Amino acid sequence: MExxxxxxxxxxxxxxxxxxxxxxxxxxxxxRRVPGLxxxxxxxxxxxxxxxxxxxxxxKIGGASESVLDAIARALQLDEDERTHLYDLARNVxxxxxxxxxxxxxxxxxxxxxxxxxxxxPAVVQNERLDILAANDLGHALYTVLFTAAKQPPNxxxxxxxxxxxxxxxxxxxxxxxxxxxVLRGTVxxxxxxxxxxELVGELSTRSADFTxxxxxxxxxxxxxxxxxxxxxxxxxxxxxxxxxxxxGDPHLSITTYTAEPDTxxxxxxxxxxxxxxxxxxxxxxxxxxxxxxxxx
Numbered sequence: 001m002e003x004x005x006x007x008x009x010x011x012x013x014x015x016x017x018x019x020x021x022x023x024x025x026x027x028x029x030x031x032r033r034v035p036g037l038x039x040x041x042x043x044x045x046x047x048x049x050x051x052x053x054x055x056x057x058x059x060k061i062g063g064a065s066e067s068v069l070d071a072i073a074r075a076l077q078l079d080e081d082e083r084t085h086l087y088d089l090a091r092n093v094x095x096x097x098x099x100x101x102x103x104x105x106x107x108x109x110x111x112x113x114x115x116x117x118x119x120x121x122p123a124v125v126q127n128e129r130l131d132i133l134a135a136n137d138l139g140h141a142l143y144t145v146l147f148t149a150a151k152q153p154p155n156x157x158x159x160x161x162x163x164x165x166x167x168x169x170x171x172x173x174x175x176x177x178x179x180x181x182x183v184l185r186g187t188v189x190x191x192x193x194x195x196x197x198x199e200l201v202g203e204l205s206t207r208s209a210d211f212t213x214x215x216x217x218x219x220x221x222x223x224x225x226x227x228x229x230x231x232x233x234x235x236x237x238x239x240x241x242x243x244x245x246x247x248x249g250d251p252h253l254s255i256t257t258y259t260a261e262p263d264t265x266x267x268x269x270x271x272x273x274x275x276x277x278x279x280x281x282x283x284x285x286x287x288x289x290x291x292x293x294x295x296x297x
Contacts, residue, residue: 003192004058004059004093006059006192007059007089007090009216010218011057011076013218014082015057015076018037019036020041039053039054046074048068053072056068056072069086069090081186085220088190108125112125116135116139117136119257120138121138122136122139122141122142122240122257122258122273123257124255124256125247125253125254125255125256127253128252129197130155130184130223131153131154132146137281138273138277140277141276141280157181160173161180161204161211162207162208169231170229171231171237177210177211178219181217181219182219183223223244223254223256224244225243227242228241228242234273234276235270236269237265237266238260239265242258243256243259244256
């Protein structure tokens with residue numbers, strides 16, 4: 001029943017955002033009781049009967065053919081991420097018995113960490129619920145404020161909505177919050193029975209009215225590539241491009257890298273970040289400073 005409600009809310013939210021004019025429908029006078037398209041209008045655009053589309057919008061979407069889902073996606077003008085989400089919801093109407101993935105051994109093997117360490121730009125490994133599970137030195141330095149959070153492993157969603165330091169860390173807080181919520185919404189659609197994701201969403205909903213309001217919009221995005229602007233506490237503003245690369249052998253994990261355009265202030269700031277991180281490493285390990293071994297003992 002929860003998944004049927006999820007389908008209903010998603011399809012209704014997508015329908016409500018499209019006006020008849022945007023859908024190419026002729027103007028018909030009179031008052032409209034809905035802000036966007038009516039069910040019968042979506043059904044007509046998709047080439048379906050009103051009864052069939054109404055049944056689908058009530059969550060009875062399991063078993064729908066690919067052609068039917070594609071027709072609905074076109075009628076509702078879904079983007080690629082939203083279309084994928086619709087397919088995920090249809091697949092999970094009658095989900096398979098729950099597989100408790102939390103009991104798996106740590107997927108961060110020595111070889112994965114070696115790959116991370118070989119990357120010359122900041123890089124982290126994250127899962128679909130936005131936990132940071134591993135990082136190279138520059139990735140750790142980039143997200144040092146997350147790695148010092150009380151609850152570990154660091155989690156982007158928890159940081160953005162529950163840690164007041166995120167207000168300074170993300171200059172574009174609205175975009176950061178919207179991205180986090182949209183990524184989590186997609187994660188729930190792919191695996192609605194993952195109890196750790198459910199617990200995270202429940203925690204955020206309970207502790208943040210802001211999260212709850214954004215969650216109700218049913219926006220969906222994949223965390224694959226984009227722009228990330230960070231106000232780092234040491235090196236200042238960083239305007240970065242992030243790219244996700246699937247981790248072979250585990251579709252639920254990805255390596256995210258962060259790069260800056262050459263010959264820009266952000267590229268200079270990344271160089272400064274590497275220098276700062278090196279100095280901090282020397283302080284922690286007591287390595288040679290000024291020709292003498294630093295030793296507090």
